[in-house]
Amino acid sequence: METVAITPLDTAAGAEQSHDPLRRQQAVVALGRRAVAAPDSEILLHDAAALIADMVGTDRFLVAESDPNGGQLTLQLVTRQRYGGNKPLVHHVALDGAQSLAGYVLQVGHPVAAEHLAADRRFQDRFLSRHGIQSALAVPLCLPHRSFGALAACSSHERIFDAGDLLFAETVAHVVTTAVARCRVEQALATERRLSAGMLQTVGAIVLVLDARGQIVHINEACQRLTGFSLDEIRRRPVWDVLPVAEELDLFKSIFDGLRHGLGPVQFESCLLTKHSERRRVAWTYNTVCDAQGEIESILATGIDITEQQKRQQPEETPDANTPAGNPPSEPEERNRQHPNAADSRKVPVRRPSPINVERRSRPRRSYPYRQSIAPVQDGELPDPAEFYQVQCNDIAAGGFSFLSPRPPESASIVVALGTPPSLTYLHAQIAHVTRMRKEGKWVYLVGCSYTGRAFY
Incomplete structure (x- = not known):
């Protein structure tokens, strides 16, 4: 979260400036301009709480945020500093008007001044009292049927808040509530559009x-x-x-x-x-x-x-495979025709059941009952030789091969080492599709791969 740089009002002149009506109006306008730019909600809330504390002359401020289900409040108590900000004190409390000042102000729906916090009978805020808060002014962030939280200016010594302080804090709260509500609605609409587009x-x-x-x-x-x-x-x-x-x-x-x-x-x-x-x-x-x-x-x-x-239909259990061992593709056009999504290592097309006796590949397959070594490609990096392990091959053709595995592949592309050491040919291969099948009474995965190029070690 972005830190909030606030200059404390530690002089009498500063206190007089904070009560200047023109200065307060200018502060609200500046906050409104920021809200129009739709900053991150958490940053906007902290800036608004810091602004209220600045204008009413307190040394701390509180930001309370409601969780999406409306059952809990997350409280962040921040000490104002001359340069930069410090790490907030965080506390979670039930959304109950009797357990916190923030909960109470959301319950009554209007600004609340607690000038003697420890003695206040309307609520018991142990979190603020534990951290030395003597007086506080809080405002709710709420609409008729929804609440977002509350803001508060907090003081470590007892003090009185006048009507101008409450009016200024409420004005800031209205600006922030409108901005946060607009952002939440826009986010929800964007999510709905994405879901609807997919479902259509x-x-x-x-x-x-x-x-x-x-x-x-x-x-x-x-x-x-x-x-x-x-x-x-x-x-x-x-x-x-x-x-x-x-x-x-x-x-x-x-x-x-x-x-x-x-x-x-x-x-x-x-x-x-x-x-x-x-x-x-x-x-x-x-x-x-x-x-x-x-x-x-x-x-x-x-x-x-x-x-x-x-x-x-008769199920066909052998996946696409298009290139024989030791004969990597040399024509980019052929690779693109065989597997147009080869550049996207995350896409694994489904294998539909094929009609009886129909060969789906342009080149004939042949049985390849040998054990060969493969290794997964992670983040586009060539796997280390130590990462190779052996699998049982099933068949091979002009553009790829297939193998059996006890588990699904862990990546969408692999490197296969074909041949016998030390005469090995290393090829990049894209997982074309995966079919779960029974073999000798056990469930295994038949993995079909298409070659995409040679790998050099």
């Missing part, structure tokens, strides 16, 4: 909106029809506790962990267990909705029920 692209699909922790916030009617659950039955429950079958819990959790670490959009297939214990096969796409700072606001999950389609 999924008409006819089942849609779930999750929060950043994976808890269900909203589902559409298609999802309710397919699963049998109403929104009230599953709201605020983690998605992996509601939809997946037991053997696919780890799959859902690993995909969610990948989303939180920047892997997305993620496309995969899984079984969905309905309220009536019916299994449905769903092709999912999970993607994140981020705020202006890049932090995850919500996760949008869309799915297509492919149960009947899968019954009519």
Whole structure:
């Protein structure tokens, strides 16, 4: 948080200046100009509280912020200094008018002067008393149906606040309340627009909106029809506790962990267990909705029920693979045609079930039942030789290969070492898609990769 530089009024001349009506009007205008520029809410609140303390002549100020659910206040008590600011004293208290001055002023909805704080019978503010506050003037930051917190000028010695002090503090509070409310509404509208834009692209699909922790916030009617659950039955429950079958819990959790670490959009297939214990096969796409700072606001999950389609088709368990060992692609055009999203290491396209006896690749595959070494690429850095580990390959073709793994890949791109030491060929490869399958009675992941170029060690 930005520190607040305030010059204390430690002289009689300074005290007279603080009560100058023109100076107070100029201070309110300056604050209003800052509020129009939409600064960070926390900085605006601290500046406003410091301004009130400056104008009424106290040595400390208090900022109280309501949490989003309205059940608690976070109090920050700051000592004014001539140069810069200091670290605030922080305290959390219930939003109860009897337990704090800030809670009381929000309860009554108008400015309150507590000139003998310890003896005040309207409330007991142990936090302020414990830190030597003798007198305080507080104003609420509230609208008719919503409160944001309160501001207070606090003094370490007993003093009287006049009507001009209360009027000035209330004026500042109105300016700040309007600015904070406008910012909150704009943020909420921006979030709604982003969510709506994503949902409009999924008409006819089942849609779930999750929060950043994976808890269900909203589902559409298609999802309710397919699963049998109403929104009230599953709201605020983690998605992996509601939809997946037991053997696919780890799959859902690993995909969610990948989303939180920047892997997305993620496309995969899984079984969905309905309220009536019916299994449905769903092709999912999970993607994140981020705020202006890049932090995850919500996760949008869309799915297509492919149960009947899968019954009519023969599942094909081998993923795309397009290049043989030791023969890396030499033509950029060919690599782009085979995998147009190769430059975006986070996108993993879903593999849809293919029609019977239809080969999806332009070049024939061949079995490749050998163990080869791979290593994940993290943050675009070439992996260290010590990070390579062996996997069981499945097949190979003109643009990539596939391998079996007991767990999903931990990154969207890898380096593979093909051949036998010391004659190894190192290639960059992009994860094309991942399919969960049973092999010899165990669940494994069939990972298809497309080569994107040679790696040099």
